[in-house]
Amino acid sequence: MKHDQQRPFGATLFLLFLLFLVALGGLSINPVAAQAPNLRPQVIASGLEHPWAVAFIGGGQMLVTERPGRLRLITPEGRVSAPLAGLPEIDANRQGGLLDLITDRDFARNRMLYFCFAEPAAQGSGNSTTLASARLSDNASALEKVTVIFRQQPKVISHAHFGCRIVEANDGTLFLTLGDRYSRMADAQTLDNHHGKVIRIHKDGSVPADNPFVNQAGARPEIWSYGHRNSQGAALGPDGHLWTHEHGPQGGDELNRPAAGKNYGWPVITYGKDYGGGTIGAGLSAKNGMEQPLHFWVPSIAPSGMALVRSERYGKNWQGSLLLGSLKFNYLARLEIDGQRVVREEKLLQKIGQGIRDVREGPDGYVYLLTDAANGQLIRLLPE
Numbered sequence: 001m002k003h004d005q006q007r008p009f010g011a012t013l014f015l016l017f018l019l020f021l022v023a024l025g026g027l028s029i030n031p032v033a034a035q036a037p038n039l040r041p042q043v044i045a046s047g048l049e050h051p052w053a054v055a056f057i058g059g060g061q062m063l064v065t066e067r068p069g070r071l072r073l074i075t076p077e078g079r080v081s082a083p084l085a086g087l088p089e090i091d092a093n094r095q096g097g098l099l100d101l102i103t104d105r106d107f108a109r110n111r112m113l114y115f116c117f118a119e120p121a122a123q124g125s126g127n128s129t130t131l132a133s134a135r136l137s138d139n140a141s142a143l144e145k146v147t148v149i150f151r152q153q154p155k156v157i158s159h160a161h162f163g164c165r166i167v168e169a170n171d172g173t174l175f176l177t178l179g180d181r182y183s184r185m186a187d188a189q190t191l192d193n194h195h196g197k198v199i200r201i202h203k204d205g206s207v208p209a210d211n212p213f214v215n216q217a218g219a220r221p222e223i224w225s226y227g228h229r230n231s232q233g234a235a236l237g238p239d240g241h242l243w244t245h246e247h248g249p250q251g252g253d254e255l256n257r258p259a260a261g262k263n264y265g266w267p268v269i270t271y272g273k274d275y276g277g278g279t280i281g282a283g284l285s286a287k288n289g290m291e292q293p294l295h296f297w298v299p300s301i302a303p304s305g306m307a308l309v310r311s312e313r314y315g316k317n318w319q320g321s322l323l324l325g326s327l328k329f330n331y332l333a334r335l336e337i338d339g340q341r342v343v344r345e346e347k348l349l350q351k352i353g354q355g356i357r358d359v360r361e362g363p364d365g366y367v368y369l370l371t372d373a374a375n376g377q378l379i380r381l382l383p384e
Contacts, residue, residue: 086143212261311365325356
């Protein structure tokens with residue numbers, strides 16, 4: 001005969017006491033926040049050639065850039081379109097190509113988007129990171145009214161360190177991260193060029209009057225912050241402040257909150273080493289007048305893409321976390337943030353098998369990833 005299990009009398013009293021505290025508001029029980037979710041990667045689309053960025057255009061549809069210079073529409077069912085027409089000439093070589101893409105905050109009304117790419121020089125050799133605006137055609141098959149709104153100056157002969165992450169700020173201005181172009185790392189410390197900088201402009205390419213170097217002779221007025229190496233991740237924090245991360249050399253990847261006019265040190269200070277193991281410059285990791293990173297990685301994880309978790313789909317303890325991809329070690333990192341401090345780092349999806357190039361939170365609250373491979377994938381993360 002089946003018998004009911006009896007709860008000990010003491011346990012019953014303890015349970016009643018807990019329920020009494022909950023009723024008084026003195027105790028909060030939240031089983032969702034108590035543990036991290038199990039994640040199931042759902043492949044939405046594959047066969048993407050080194051995809052770099054994903055943007056959401058409504059109705060479950062997405063646009064994905066491919067570094068070789070193609071823009072694709074992906075349906076909710078995972079169908080990948082033919083390349084969209086209307087892109088400008090792109091220098092797709094090594095790290096260069098068609099890179100980041102975002103939609104305007106008012107995309108549902110104006111169908112505007114912004115993309116950055118490696119632009120070849122009009123004459124002779126060289127290239128630079130360039131930012132353009134465009135309208136997506138009504139049938140989503142082409143870009144219309146493509147307009148260059150910013151060109152990194154000067155153009156140089158290099159196929160590395162383009163930076164190229166775009167963020168729309170709460171005031172409607174655009175931030176763009178710009179790499180030091182590798183061979184021009186010393187330029188990151190001077191203000192007469194755009195190498196190794198974060199810039200801030202209006203959507204028509206004009207310069208905000210409150211940019212920090214607008215009235216400084218010899219300085220490029222678009223510059224917001226400087227002393228960066230190669231920033232491939234950017235996102236707005238819950239307070240509307242910009243967060244970025246950047247590649248170090250051999251070690252020394254950094255997480256920063258670039259503030260107006262601040263110097264983030266590269267290549268004067270770094271927690272990394274030169275390739276082969278030598279020191280960079282004087283081998284300093286700190287110097288007066290130069291900002292310290294909020295978090296750094298040694299060895300380098302080669303971070304790319306970054307998103308702030310706002311959704312409750314993964315539990316309340318994930319809200320406010322930063323997610324970023326590792327290109328080198330093929331995992332997703334979750335950083336728990338307390339104010340401006342990283343208090344915990346968690347490595348996720350360590351068996352995914354491909355470097356993670358982009359990380360975005362979709363309008364449905366799910367996190368989406370792009371893997372950087374010749375047969376790259378668009379992935380939705382489902383909590384279980």
